[in-house]
Amino acid sequence: MKPLLLRCGWIARMTFLEAVRQRFFAFLIVLGAAMVLSSVAFRFLDFGHGELKFIADFGFGGMFLFGSILAVVMTAQLFFAEMDNRTALTLLAKPLSRAEFLIGKFFGVWMILGLFVIILSALLGLVLWARAQELSLLAEQSGRVAPDFSISGLSIFALLQWLRLSVVAAIVLAIAAAARTFLFAVILGALTVVAGQLQWIAQDVLLKPTESVVYKSILWLTSRILPNLQQFNIGDALVLDSGTVAMSSIGWVILSGLLYASAYLLLGALVFRRREI
């Protein structure tokens, strides 16, 4: 077991080192950071929902958008770079199983996604804290209740976002293991993210009575195969309405994310085992 973990660890480390050097990663970090920081300038557009909520939503949006792009494109790119440059030939000719290779790749991407989420969450936390301080002073002067946000809630949200992006990365790896081209893997991966965001609609429809067994079966299958990525987006409740989300619900979301990531990794490993390199 130890050699297996070590081999996965070496692949993951190399994947991370390769990813962290890429301009694409730096570019998305800069875009995400710019979006978080610019939220302060656009806070007058808060439509009466409160400045902190507006800033938080802006940050969540940046994390979701650029994180999803990073998870889809970077995962596919790191996989196909090994195939197209034929470094996979060198590595897989060694006593390294294809499952170990794929798991190593996944954890390399997992680390880079973690770094992305940590940087943007820290920045968002900083911006929220700075604005909350200013608003507290103003509230004190006018005798109103000062708005606040939860640091621990933001931490849990960051963890959930990391898990959501990990699920996306596992799905893209499974697609890439079967796909012939980078572009196909990216397009199908992106469509899967969109479908995962809209999956709750299928679940919603499922609850309504219908005569058609086929229709109901397709919906049931879709809602099981595709993870509901919307369930990870509970940032508002966690960060601004601290305590309104039960820990059991968070636990269930985490368990669901881990199960989906493991299932898609397993599927990817099975597909990759048959792939001719």
Place this chain on the structure above:
Amino acid sequence: MNSAISVRHLTKDFKIGLRGLKLRAVDDLSLEIPRGQVYGLLGPNGCGKSTTLKIILGLVSGTTGEINILGFPSATAEARRRTGFLPEAPYFHKFLSGRELVRYCAQLSGVPAVKMDDAVDSALELAAMTEASSRRIGTYSKGMLQRIGLAQAIVHDPELVILDEPTAGVDPVGAAAIGRMIRAMRDQGKTVVLCSHLLGQVEQVCDRVAIMDHGRLVLEGRVDEVLAQRDRHLMTIEGLTPEARLAAESTLAAHGARVTSVTHPRRSLEELFRELVTGSRDA
């Protein structure tokens, strides 16, 4: 068990297009590659030799047939633990130094931590890459890339080393250096399987050769046996005067032999080049 690689009735069909048309890349190939020798696998582009190597390494599965490496089925980790591989035109992560790459490959090949430094040093030394090992791979010349590729292939001290076009794109000085490394590996008791288009080099370093064409084995045997023309003889004579030549020809004619050609011995262009360009730019 004297075979390093045993290939029995290997056939590989690739499916092409949506209709699944079959392209036969390897056709009923059987080979026994003996241990401790340098074995050349030759053939024109598309003859199936790279596919054969990939099947041997477990990177591609054969349609039918059986392959054993040092007594183990080819796709197993046991077989690959005993095998080193240098792919054609190798590409490595450019941000790594040569030493980091070789260490990474040693780690993946299961070299124990206590032996790691010695294994890396030995491999770099055999590949003549010790001096350049701290440089980034992105700064290496083509010859150095091949040599660092060789170092990563042998860092775990494999019994069998498979080299796919190890001298492709390398100048004659570099190719000669790689040839010396191959002979050094044979002297250490390793089996080396060499796939190359440079027939001159194959002739110099290989003990046995197999020639493939259209996926089939068309010739196999010891190099000196397959190249020898048993009904022709070559003498190299010093100080041959026209009179001596006439006398020799008439004597040979009296014994039923005939001189078919008299030429001056030639050095190969490769030999001349190597003689003139002695210093390797890669060093």
